[in-house]
Amino acid sequence: MNRKSTRSRSTLPSPARTTGRSDKTGRRLLAGVVAAGTVCTGLSTVPASAAAPTPIVSRGVTIPAFYTPPTELPSANGTLVRTETLPLGLSIPGLDGRPMPGAATRMMYKSTDSAGRPVAVTGAYIEPSAAWKGTGPRPLVAVASGTMGQGDQCAPSFALQHPLTLNGDTVSVGYEALAIYRLLSTGAAVVVTDYVGLGATDRLHTYVNRLDQAHALLDAARAAHAVPGASITTASRTGLYGYSQGGGASAAAAEIQPAYAPDVPLAGTYAGAPPADLTSVIKGIDGSALAGALAWSISGFAQADPDLRAVVDANVSATGRAALADASTMCVGDALFGYGFTKSSKWTTSGKSIGDIIAAAPRAKAALDKQRIGRLKPNSPVRLATGVQDDIVPHSQARQLALDWCNKGADVTYDAIVLPNLGDKILTNHLVPLITDQGDAVSWLTDRLTGKAATSNCWSMPIQL
Structure with missing residues (x-):
C-alpha cells in the first residue's frame, strides 16, 4: 500500500517544528502544533459565509475547506462556528418526501482541550424522519464513534457522507452508521462528534485522550440545539452512546458532566468496551x-x-x-x-x-x-457492557470501571457479554460484542430517554473471568 500522503505531519513535536510548514502543501501546519496561539479565543463566531481556505488532501482524499478552523473562536463551549448541509451516503426518500433516516447537517463548534485551550471540533447533527413516540420532547443522543483512525479523512462526519472509501491510499468504513441509524429509528435526534483533531485540520487527533473526548462529546450535545432546523428543545433528555474508543469517551463524559456540563440534561449513558485504564x-x-x-x-x-x-x-x-x-x-x-x-x-x-x-x-x-476513567461519579444511569473474551480492550479493566463507579454509589447496569474465544489478538473478540450487544444497548438507552428508571445491578455483578 502506498503510505505517502500529501498531508505531511510530524507526530513528534519539537520547538524547531512548531512553526514549520508542509513541504507538499505549503499550507499545512505540521502535527503537534498545539501552542495556545494555534487556536485563539475569540469573542464571536465566524459566520458560515466567511471565506474558507483551499481544501487539503490526506492520503488521496480531499478534505473540504469546511473542516479548517477559523483563527478565532467564540468563548462559550458548545457554540456553533459554522454549519452546512451534509449529504448522507446511505439515505432513501421517504413516502412523505423527507429523506430517511433523516436530514443531516455538518457542523463546527467550540470546545476546550485537556490543557484548557479553546479548540474547534467538527461533527454532524441528524434530524430524524421518524417521529418520537416517547414522553416529552424529542430527545438527543450524542454519539462517540469507535476507533476510526487519525487521518482527517477518517472523521465520523465525513464517513456519514462517504460510508466506504477505497482509493488505493485509504481504506475507511463508516461502520458506526448502523448504531446511528438504529438510534434515529427510535425518533431520537443524533449528534456525532469528530473528536479533537479528527476532521478539523489544525492539529493531530488526540486519540483516547479522556478530557478531549469527553469535552468534545458534551459540547456536541450543547451545539446541537443551535443547528438550524433542529427540533430538540432545552427540555429534551440527552443520552450518550459509544463503544470502544467511543465507550471511553461516553464514560468519561458521563463522569465529568456534573461539573463540566450541568446544563446538559443527561438521562443515561451507554459505554461499551471502554478503554478506562490505558x-x-x-x-x-x-x-x-x-x-x-x-x-x-x-x-x-x-x-x-x-x-x-x-x-x-x-x-x-x-x-x-x-x-x-x-x-x-x-x-x-x-x-x-x-x-x-x-x-x-x-x-x-x-x-x-x-x-x-x-x-x-x-x-x-x-x-x-491521569487518563484513568472511574475516579468520578456519574450522576445519571450508566450501562457498561464488555465482552468477557475481549483481549484488545481487556474485559477486566472495563469491569473494574463498573466496580469503581458502583463503589461511589453510581447507578450502574453492568453486562458481561459471554461469547466463546473467537481468536487471540485478531480483533474479533472486541468487534463481535459491538454487534451482538447493539440492540440491547439502543433499547436500554431509549428507555432512559423516555424517562424510565434504570435498575442497577452493582451488588450482583455478573461474572469475572
Missing part, C-alpha cells in the same frame, strides 16, 4: 491486529503532554518515528494492513515495548494514569 489497554493492543492504534495514542499524547513527549523523544527510534508519522494519516483499514500485529519494541531504541518504557518513567506513568 496502561492495561496498551498491553492489549501492542502486537495485535489493531497495533496501529498504539501509534495513534503515542502520537496524540506526545502532542498533548510534555512528560509523555519527553519519553517518546528519548526512546523512539528513527524507524519508530517514521511509523508514527505514517500511521498519523491512516484510517483503521489502512492500519490493519500496514501495522497489524506490529510490536512496539520495533519502534524503540532499546528494543523494549512502549508500555515497559512508560512504566519505568515515573512522570510519564503518572501522565498516563
